[in-house]
Amino acid sequence: MGVVVVVREFEPDKDRVGVEEVERKCEVGPSGKISIFTDSLGDPICRVRHSPAFLMLVAEMAGNRAEEEREIVGMIRGCIKTVTCGKKFSRNGKNLKTVPVFTKLAYILGLRVSPSHRRMGIGLKLVGEMEEWFRGKGAEYSYMATDKDNEASVKLFTDRCGYAKFRTPSILVQPVFAHRVSIPKRVRIFQLSPFDAESLYRRRFSTTEFFPRDIDSILHNHLSLGTFVAVVVDVASGDPNHNPSSPWPGSDCFLSDPPESWAVLSIWNSKEVFTMEVKGASRVVRGLAKTTRIVDRALPWLRIPSVPELFGPFGFHFLYGLGGEGPDAVRLTKALCGFAHNVAKERGCGVVVAEVSSREPIKSGIPHWKRLSCDEDLWCMKRLGDDYSDGSVGDWTKSPPGRSIFVDPREV
Template identity: 70%
Template structure:
């Protein structure tokens, strides 16, 4: 029997169940020790890119000669958006810097069934998706993978022409059974989407990977709000706080990933499972000690993703820690088991982000490839050769 490989666009009605089966069979996410995270998509397999301006999902299907026995053995998702790739000085005001934008494509969720690997299916999926990227005017394409995933790294760097670009850190914090106590000296303010957009465009528009359509992100139903932390003072004025370098402030936004997918920890030993359970038992028996108990991670659970982290002033790290505590309590109220964020490895506020090293990923590898010869405005050279900045803006739609 001759088997034929066909790569085509995902069709929800006929493909959803078979795609979910491929997802279950493929290990994804950062590994920690002998534990690893598996993704279990909820309902719509394309939901993780549907919130982007332009998106596509392809499946690889094995067919026999009579087309009677079709089997989905691979899939890939991609989206295109406009992001900041650098900055330039204003012609009218040399002190002021302006963002330089580029049209960027992102590859998310390349999966090939374990029984059909090393057959060129992954390469074919990437090439077909890149064809769509080019046809829609993308100047660059990038992807993210675990730095230890050598098969994925080799596919993209050796066969697809990508180069290693950035190594941000994924920081994961369990949601404990008790609430985190926040400082009574810190005032946490929820901004409206329009206020948050104004703040982000004013403070972060020149940050690498900042999405030009930040308003779409902030107004999305999965975005639970943007929160600013400042020290409580009578007659406090936000505009004054943000403009005064001696004042400290911090900001973050919360994205509800629970509505898109769930995770489940696999591969943990019985000893580790017993230890995790023991922390929960001790926390229930002795709640006044507020022990850091590990939530139930061995069944499907949801998470909140923190994005747009930033701040300024001498106490920004402390305020960031309070904001992360606030986000922890919000996740507890909404039934999530993890709070996750991703930041540049050089991020100054990283010291204020609580996380467990065992569940986190110190180096999440981002690889990039250039399609176009020049930027649309011709003001910069090749982004792939640029040095990393202190911060990056991680779009929650792509996490």
């Protein structure tokens, strides 16, 4: 008797167990690297539910008789948002300024097919059904991210689904040590309110590729732990903006007369969404890692780069909205990352993660361990239709990469 595959919308009460079973069967990420382990909230759709529009589909395998048990053999998640895809010049009286060009963008996340049901066209069918939903919602482009060494995924999207290789950002992962990271005394760190952070991001980063138009929703989300700006303190200069006792002047005042150098980042609490795990480590490696933790806890002043417990489920914080200006921007970024490390330590996280363009000027200021990081994450893009919200951009899939990208923490 034949079997059929039905793709339908995820039903939490009905499908949760089946989806979790497929997740357990699917290995995500190469051995020895960080890979997704489980959803810490027990909610398979939680990774996209913070987006403006989202959907989860499941593929169900069944025989041709109604009484036969149905089995979930695959799933896919998708969301839609409006982002910056380019920029143009606009004249306001005598002033010429650069303004962002927005497009409606869809994102495919978490395509899974049970190993026992691969090479049956299920993945292709899931992608096709999700793209139909994207088109129905008016999305102009669709993109997805995968490990560049995941040949099956790359082949599916580029050879069979019409996607093109688009960007190769770097995923930078830093372990959270048992000791605190010291912040240089000449660095002052301010925490911004969500409203002030929105003003700063819109004024300085709105033309950055992939910048979300609903940045306010991200900054006000309960998973966003705050936005922080670092500057160099110089008491001798007499400049109140650099005085260690002066309060944050507000984004408008700060940007109207900025210091020579500054840096900014925001922290997203991914620990509340899902956990991860490093797989493939030998007993010897695990033993050595445990030894570093013991010594680091006993002698924190030595600042030993200890390896946290990464061989079981652990949470992480994601750093987003990274940027800066001036000759000391890299050094200030490093200080902010140290501050973020200490926040993660207080909240019991295993690692701190950032994803930035491989051409990002401040990339060298982001601490990370190469063994846990990924030099080239692969983003693939597809044009869904011929109509564009603004003709000045043309086909975004053919545009050259810029220096920076804005990585939306809701999709990590």
